[in-house]
Amino acid sequence: MAAVSLHRVNKTFGTVQAVRDVDMDIAAGEFCCLVGPSGCGKSTLLRLIAGLEDVSTGEIRIGGKPVNHRPPAQRGIAMVFQSYALYPHMTVYQNMAFGLQQSRASRQAIRERVEETARLLQIETLLERLPKQLSGGQRQRVAIGRAIVRHPRVFLFDEPLSNLDAGLRQQTRVEIARLHTRLQATMIYVTHDQIEAMTLADKIVVLREGRVEQVGAPLQLYHHPANQFVAGFIGSPRMNFLPARLQRNTAPAELVLPSGEILLAAVNASALPIGSAVTCGIRSEHVELVRPEDAYLRATVVLREQLGDHSLAFLRLGDSEELLTAKLAPGAEPAPEQLVGIALPPTHCHLFAADGRACPRSTEANWTETGVSSVVPRVRRKLDDSGSPIKNAPT
Amino acid sequence: MSRAPTVSALGFHLAVLAIVLYAVFPFYYAVITSLKTGSALFRVDYFPFSWDLHNYVTLFQQQPFGRNILNSVTVAVLVVVVSLLLSALAAYSLSRVAFRGRGLLLGTILTVSMFPQVAVLSGMFELIRALGLYNNLLGLVFAYLIFTLPFTVWVLTTFMRELPKELEEAAILDGVSPWTIVTRIFLPLLWPAMVTTGLLAFIQAWNEFLFALTFTLTDDQRTVPVAIALISGGSRYELPWGNIMAASVLVTVPVVVLVLIFQRRIIAGLTAGALKG
Structure with missing residues (x-):
């Protein structure tokens, strides 16, 4: 178990800068997810930590020691590839033992x-099979x-679940989480799937x-995104965005x-x-959907999706x-084309x-202090003759 | 409606028959000629009426033909081994290591294979004399590499390029040296391609005539194609067709056998790129 830290790490490929000034501290035993859309440099960052690419500038430390100039095998890491990268001509046993054989451990120790x-991992019965005789989940x-067999200090996962079908993906996700609890190892996990990131x-x-x-804990990112990009990336369905103009900049805005x-x-x-x-x-x-006559904002329902435990309108x-x-x-779905009122707390x-x-959000506590209850002050729609809205003072 | 398929099937089979006839007939004629003796040689027959192995016996009695076959085998095997070894290592660096001038190097290798043999003959002759390899089988091995290597390097480079990069990276993470990556990871995956290219290199070396004629002097250093060409009869006006045909049959058989043995591998090798390793 080792901490990993990156200090002002840059990586350029020719004229393309893939990683810019990344600072990162991952504590020993922590499960850290790197997320972002494709091409955001997350896999490159992982490969830099693994030593498969050399940093252009900056420093990477594992367990407190700089590893910039150490070959991958001496960094105490193990990596799980998206394509698994099992050696096709070796049995499962040989695949797992191959790395250990290079370190000249005794035959008996390797077998154990x-x-x-x-x-x-419950794969004892598969040890003599070749990778092509395994299912996707078994290969995974x-x-x-x-990776585990080498007892690494840091595990690196490069989108390990993206080749599995949905059911298996969820199951494997749970297993990886349990594995982390069990091994208490530092894990760095690259994914473009924010659900994997949130859960793991x-x-x-x-x-x-x-x-x-x-950078932050999943719920911190969820509730207090630092900017619109993070807000839109974390959470499913995506956060709604409404363009507007600021009219008053004292709380509440x-x-x-x-x-x-x-x-x-x-x-x-x-x-x-x-x-x-x-x-x-x-x-x-x-x-929140409310009766149209109680609402300040009104909308028409275009489409709804039933998802069993909830539905989306x-x-x-x-x-x-x-x-x-x-x-x-469930049960609260309006019919398509229906006019509904909307409340945005x-x-x-x-x-x-x-x-x-993002503007800093008031926490629940100091919001009450400012005199506004967290119970929604429903602003009623009231139009004067000119058609411009008049706001009621919150009651 | 049932006639049309029959007619087209008939046409197809006739076409196949024509191609097979075209390909096999010369060899067949060589076989039946080699079994004839005396004036029968000059009669045109399409079926073997005589079964006389006399030509095969005299072939080995009148010249060191056994020695010639051994020479050919030695040269061809050495050429295959050396060119596969060198080209596997070269292919690794040409396909996996990014270095300046890689494209130029690959282009140069390809250009080398485009020179006609005659163009390099005199230069090669000087080189071999200088190395003291004249009239020596090693000289032939050395000379043959000039046309087998470009081919094997190119084919193996192409195949190696198609192996997934992650395999190599997984091996690097396992702490493996480049040598072990080539021998333990890449070669086992590439062996259908190695068999294919090795076999083609073998055939090239086995059939080569010009270098073999130029760089050898004595009968006991000659390879089979040269030996056949230099088989002479009792007088300068007699061409020993029977012996020549017997020798031709003998040198064709090993190649045919090899191809039949590795036939499935060759197909696998030629299509291996289409599948994931």
């Missing part, structure tokens, strides 16, 4: 270690086994275009939608000038192109400046 690992286990990680690193966008309606967001927007273009973000589970707000997604309890609203940066 391979068998112990095989028991752990062997690939993990080949102690710490998530969100990358975009080679840069670290945010007041926003005007293009259609003229006013929204409140429990954020500290004091850094932003009044009148600036902003984006309001809200997750689908926080969009896609709503058209005014004449905007983007649909608003609302996550609803200010405590659940995120506010992003034009450059994408």
